[in-house]
Amino acid sequence: MRPVSYARATAPAEAVAAVAADPGGAYLAGGTTAVDLLRQNVLRHDRLVDIGDLPLAGIEETPAGGLRIGALTRMSDAAAHPLVRERFPLIAEALELGASPQLRAMATMGGNLLQRVRCAYYRDAVSPCNKREPGTGCSALGGINRGHAILGTSEHCIATHPSDLAVALTALDARVHTLRGAGERSFHIDDFLLPPGDTPHIENPLEHGELITAIEVPDTPTARTSRYLKIRDRASYEFALTAVAATLRLENGRISGVRLALGGVATTPWRARHAERLLLGAAAEPGVFDEAARAELAEARTTPMNAFKAELARRAVVRVLRTLAATPEGQA
Template sequence: MRPITYLRATDTASAVTAVSTDPTSDFLAGGTTEVDLLRQNVLNPRRLVDINALPLAEVEGTPAGGVRIGALARMSDVAADPVVRERFPLIAQALELGASAQLRNMASMGGNLLQRVRCSYFRDAQSPCNKRDPGTGCSAIEGFSRGHAVLGTSEHCIATHPSDVAVALVALDAQVRTTGPHGERTYAIDDFFLLPGDSPHREHPLEHGELITGIEVPAMPVARHSHYLKVRDRASYEFALVSVAAALSVADGVIADVRMALGGVATKPWRARRAEDFLIGARGRRDNFAMAARVEMADARPTPMNAFKVELAQRAIVRVLDLLSDGTGAGSEPGPGAGSPS
């Protein structure tokens, strides 16, 4: 058994100092992922710095119409917040579909963004994994890859990012606020998640000891008409095979604004910019939704085991856009396999 020391931080500055000056220290918030990885010998910190006492749990609307979310706000509290539910319903939906009630009551928003991949090879300390042990190889590429990514992959890693709410936040152009040994920083959330490339062990641009303090979602009128669709193997509690976070505004039958991101199919929460560009100014019809979905998935690189995700993602995109357009798109409902909102 490895000994681990424990420190409870009472203010942000001391927490940052404690971790940044010790390469063997890590922050501890809800612990819903970190404790698992400690037990599996995937993470090996010598000291945990508990940050739960820090004043970073607020959820408040901004005068302009956005919302600020403290990094230590629990998923369940954010999902239940009336400002979030009114202004950004897709955030509340993503949170409620993202974990069991027990986990939502413990897991923090900052920790959710930083949770590690659910690849079984990453979590098996004996299997080669470039993300866990750089340079050893990716076992999933030739192994069991049904749940793995088809977008944003590299020859070094094909693991999917597991967060649901991160997908919604990417669709909404959120910003991540941090404080670290070199002061405060702000990251556009799409830049906060890194593609694996040839360094899959580096998932974020954070330096050691840099602490997420909050998430800011800008005012976005289109977000009031939004939805998060999650397709998974079982409805009770499971990670996404495919998910779609979308917001849509249609005026006189023409798409005036659309925001969309995908989960379960990429190595990071995937902003569907190609589909957005195709849809702006197009008629809000199902054939256009289907074409936008094909455009977005054109560069997919599936394995034989997860090739089904390409069509499944296209069907999910069509389904959620059709739902948001009030069912006025032409054509029939997507067939079996498209899943259903849960």
């Protein structure tokens, strides 16, 4: 591991100024991913600015009925918060399925959104990887890619986005609030997590030194009837082969409200808008769920190793929608 200097910030503006002024600077929050990547020489920061003491933790209601979650709120605290569990159960479930208890007690909500991909070629610090060293190629395209993406891919990268939380936030149209030297900014979650395209090394629109301060989840009435389903190789701490964040509301047996996002199958959390359009107003029946899932996954670009993910995702969508449709709270 290369030598790294360390500083502790006491105010958000101070932290932003310190990192922005140093091209090799970066933030240290929970450190559950960054420290590992520094040790592996994947990340090559020269200076870490510890933001753990900044007043950016906590959860509060917004005037419009949503929730504002501080970026330094621990995953475990957010998952256990009564308002999160009551109004957005899919967020609580995504957090609890997203890491081990030890990691959830350290990792922060903002840091979770910025965690780096789990592609082995990115993390070995040796293989050609366009995310780590732009222009060198994507080793996963012709390599071992069983766990890689089938949606949102490009010829430059097929790594899946690793965050479970981000999938739930995508289904809920969350916003990410930031602070930079020029002031505050806000991004819709769809505009914050960027697909690889021709620039896979650019994963978000943050300027160097820009700091996530909060995540805002708007009031979403259908979210009270919601689930996060995660399918993985083992039940203990593991990343998703496929995941589904869903909300559902029925009126007289027909779907009056639905949100769907997929994880584990795409380069960013995948909002299943095509499936949503097909489902809205339709009868809440397994055949309808299946048709919508198949339509959403029709554009999947698979490899021989990960082709199973399309079928797995289809079944997961049907399963979670059937579960929600049978929930009394979803009936109007």
